[in-house]
Amino acid sequence: MRLGRYMTWRGFVAGAIVVVAGLLLRGPIRAKPASIEGGKPFRVEVLNGSGVRRAGQGLAEALRARGFDVVDIRNADRMDYAETLVLDRVGEPKYADAVARELGVQSSYRQRNEDLLLEVTVILGRDLASHYGEGS
Incomplete structure (x- = not known):
């Protein structure tokens, strides 16, 4: 009887470890692309x-989360x-307008460059950098 309880408890702990490891190794849940x-x-x-350190990385992470x-x-x-610019690169302003x-x-601006x-393109300016840079 005692051995049976020990094995049941041991199985439960092993199962819990597998579930937790699976959740941790799965990685973040990504939002559907906009x-x-x-x-x-x-x-x-x-x-x-x-000019604000790591502000571009912070903005990119925020956009990905959205x-x-x-x-x-x-x-x-x-x-x-000084100001953040949102540029339409393909002549379809609806994309840049959505990001803006x-x-x-x-507003967004048209600056086609289909080679990209x-x-x-978002050029992060000082107006929004404090929300996304180091120390924000």
Whole structure:
């Protein structure tokens, strides 16, 4: 009788360990990629132009958490952008407008560059950097 209880308890503990390990190893649950009214998902790059350390990474993580497919994160051509810019890269403003709305940016701009193989570029400026950089 005592051995039976021991084996049952041992089996329970082993099962609990397997369940917890499975949850931990599964990784984060990803949100569905953002799309426009049931359309195709679109790709976004984030360029940090704010001068605030790691702000681009923070913004990219926030966009991913909201379902956007952030495919590239790097520094912008300069670090003195006062305002965040959202650029339409393919001549389809609905994609850039969706990102601009999500960020609370007033408008998006058209700057086609189909060589980039993405739909939207976000250049993070100082206006939003404090929300996403180190210490935020």
